[in-house]
Amino acid sequence: xxxxxxxxxxxxxxxxxxxxxxxxxxxxxxxxxxxxxxxxxxxxxxxxxxxxxxxxxxxxxxxxxxxxxxxxxxxxxxxxxxxxxxxxxxxxxxxxxxxxxxxxxxxxxxxxxxxxxxxxxxxxxxxxxxxxxxxxxxxxxxxxxxxxxxxxxxxxxxxxxxxxxxxxxxxxxxxxxxxxxxxxxxxxxxxxxxxxxxxxxxxxxxxxxxxxxxxxxxxxxxxxxxxxxxxxxxxxxxxxxx
Amino acid sequence: xxxxxxxxxxxxxxxxxxxxxxxxxxxxxxxxxxxxxxxxxxxxxxxxxxxxxxxxxxxxxxxxxxxxxxxxxxxxxxxxxxxxxxxxxxxxxxxxxxxxxxxxxxxxxxxxxxxxxxxxxxxxxxxxxxxxxxxxxxxxxxxxxxxxxxxxxxxxxxxxxxxxxxxxxxxxxxxxxxxxxxxxxxxxxxxxxxxxxxxxxxxxxxxxxxxxxxxxxxxxxxxxxxxxxxxxxxxxxxxxxxxxxxxxxxxxxxxxxxxxxxxxxxxxxxxxxxxxxxxxxxxxxxxxxxxxxxxxxxxxxxxxxxxxxxxxxxxxxxxxxxxxxxxxxxxxxxxxxxxxxxxxxx
Numbered sequence: 197x198x199x200x201x202x203x204x205x206x207x208x209x210x211x212x213x214x215x216x217x218x219x220x221x222x223x224x225x226x227x228x229x230x231x232x233x234x235x236x237x238x239x240x241x242x243x244x245x246x247x248x249x250x251x252x253x254x255x256x257x258x259x260x261x262x263x264x265x266x267x268x269x270x271x272x273x274x275x276x277x278x279x280x281x282x283x284x285x286x287x288x289x290x291x292x293x294x295x296x297x298x299x300x301x302x303x304x305x306x307x308x309x310x311x312x313x314x315x316x317x318x319x320x321x322x323x324x325x326x327x328x329x330x331x332x333x334x335x336x337x338x339x340x341x342x343x344x345x346x347x348x349x350x351x352x353x354x355x356x357x358x359x360x361x362x363x364x365x366x367x368x369x370x371x372x373x374x375x376x377x378x379x380x381x382x383x384x385x386x387x388x389x390x391x392x393x394x395x396x397x398x399x400x401x402x403x404x405x406x407x408x409x410x411x412x413x414x415x416x417x418x419x420x421x422x423x424x425x426x427x428x429x430x431x432x433x434x435x436x437x438x
Numbered sequence: 439x440x441x442x443x444x445x446x447x448x449x450x451x452x453x454x455x456x457x458x459x460x461x462x463x464x465x466x467x468x469x470x471x472x473x474x475x476x477x478x479x480x481x482x483x484x485x486x487x488x489x490x491x492x493x494x495x496x497x498x499x500x501x502x503x504x505x506x507x508x509x510x511x512x513x514x515x516x517x518x519x520x521x522x523x524x525x526x527x528x529x530x531x532x533x534x535x536x537x538x539x540x541x542x543x544x545x546x547x548x549x550x551x552x553x554x555x556x557x558x559x560x561x562x563x564x565x566x567x568x569x570x571x572x573x574x575x576x577x578x579x580x581x582x583x584x585x586x587x588x589x590x591x592x593x594x595x596x597x598x599x600x601x602x603x604x605x606x607x608x609x610x611x612x613x614x615x616x617x618x619x620x621x622x623x624x625x626x627x628x629x630x631x632x633x634x635x636x637x638x639x640x641x642x643x644x645x646x647x648x649x650x651x652x653x654x655x656x657x658x659x660x661x662x663x664x665x666x667x668x669x670x671x672x673x674x675x676x677x678x679x680x681x682x683x684x685x686x687x688x689x690x691x692x693x694x695x696x697x698x699x700x701x702x703x704x705x706x707x708x709x710x711x712x713x714x715x716x717x718x719x720x721x722x723x724x725x726x727x728x729x730x731x732x733x734x735x736x737x738x739x740x741x742x743x744x745x746x747x748x749x750x751x752x753x754x755x756x757x758x759x760x761x762x763x764x765x766x767x768x769x770x771x772x773x774x775x776x777x778x779x780x781x782x783x784x
Binding site: 241242243244251253258260261262263264265274275276278279393394 | 529761764769774778
């Protein structure tokens with residue numbers, strides 16, 4: 197999916213940081229640490245505070261709101277922080293900084309550990325789609341041909357039959373897979389609906405062709421199916437148990 | 439009403455009384471929900487409604503500016519109108535077993551004495567004793583004044599029957615009008631708490647640095663009281679910086695001098711005047727205190743140069759002063775984040 201322009205190296209002073217918007221709209225925090233550049237999610241994973249308002253000394257980034265801290269070279273948490281920052285790979289060409297487009301497949305838990313060639317096949321099947329806030333990606337009863345990996349935004353998942361759906365008790369987050377009925381032979385119709393709570397980007401992947409790819413690589417196929425069954429079991433558990 | 443709260447790591451279930459704020463219901467059930475001010479200004483307790491309906495007790499709360507989508511609400515201002523399922527973005531755990539439990543309390547105004555032209559010492563006599571840690575605060579509701587306000591306890595006692603607060607007059611503020619307008623002796627007030635994580639325990643084992651602007655000195659008085667009771671300053675240093683505009687805006691100077699007299703070698707107390715050259719009478723009237731001209735965080739930074747090892751800092755006061763202190767403590771003094779304690783609730 198190539199790389200997208202973020203900013204010029206001169207835009208970010210030595211041991212300083214700045215919020216930048218990459219081509220296509222992705223917001224990133226770009227930090228200069230001793231002449232090397234690092235990019236992370238633009239908002240704090242704790243309370244959605246813009247990280248560019250935080251404190252940065254060239255090595256440690258601190259969110260000013262509750263003093264969560266991270267190592268700028270790895271994004272790993274320090275001190276009070278409970279979770280790592282999501283890192284984006286950068287490349288520098290001349291005085292231009294680019295972000296390497298990262299497929300949600302790479303961060304999704306379902307496919308972790310699958311072999312490189314199989315992941316490459318799946319990535320080739322994936323179509324990136326954008327939805328506006330309020331858009332319904334699929335509704336109960338729709339044919340279940342494709343499954344989805346959430347890349348950005350928030351999707352609410354409602355489960356049920358006919359018109360009588362109820363919230364499953366959680367929102368989907370980046371990397372999470374939904375619409376997995378498309379990976380099951382016996383479920384040609386949706387039993388849930390997925391609706392965007394904000395503008396969202398998803399990867400749409402053909403279920404039947406994914407199954408073919410997994411059948412051709414049984415070791416990866418077994419891993420993925422094992423995770424898929426765990427995922428389904430989680431949906432069947434009481435709401436909110438996730 | 440049943441409340442199910444889905445956090446990042448797990449779900450919690452608790453019961454809320456009709457009309458009870460969801461934040462307080464959760465804290466009462468010893469669920470350590472995210473909050474900072476507890477009184478509608480900071481936005482830290484925002485949650486997303488997944489199912490059910492909530493009643494917003496203060497739709498004009500300034501903290502609502504941190505809400506993004508429809509369906510987000512402040513747990514400190516909203517009560518459950520039906521059974522409710524809500525989601526917060528952070529990790530949530532059960533409350534620390536050693537923490538003083540938060541609960542609803544009530545009492546009467548037992549005294550209100552002016553400390554300066556715009557600061558009052560408010561004394562509340564409680565119906566039942568409460569326990570709190572030095573540095574904590576209460577959300578206080580006055581009759582007829584919408585919402586509640588956070589005030590730090592000045593005193594420190596176990597099983598306290600009386601709570602002392604410092605109330606600063608704010609032009610047009612509901613509480614100010616209520617309290618500064620006329621005699622409120624014996625008026626009933628409601629409280630919820632104790633709240634806040636900027637607490638001091640004598641087991642800390644570090645030198646104390648207190649930086650307070652204006653009424654932020656309140657919580658520092660409780661910390662100094664506890665530390666003195668435990669003779670903490672026999673083993674560790676204490677440095678207190680109290681920032682005000684002019685000498686006429688300072689208060690508790692006699693009380694601060696009493697702490698200093700007890701530990702003259704290890705406790706330093708500096709009053710920083712931002713808007714006035716040092717009056718001669720300052721040092722003459724208060725020989726145990728130091729006076730400096732400047733902003734409190736700048737005065738503290740100069741005076742503490744080279745003495746930031748093994749220090750725990752407590753900060754309180756107007757948000758710009760607290761933010762400036764955080765900045766220099768992290769970036770220049772190289773304190774670790776867990777040694778910088780403050781609750782933003784003004």
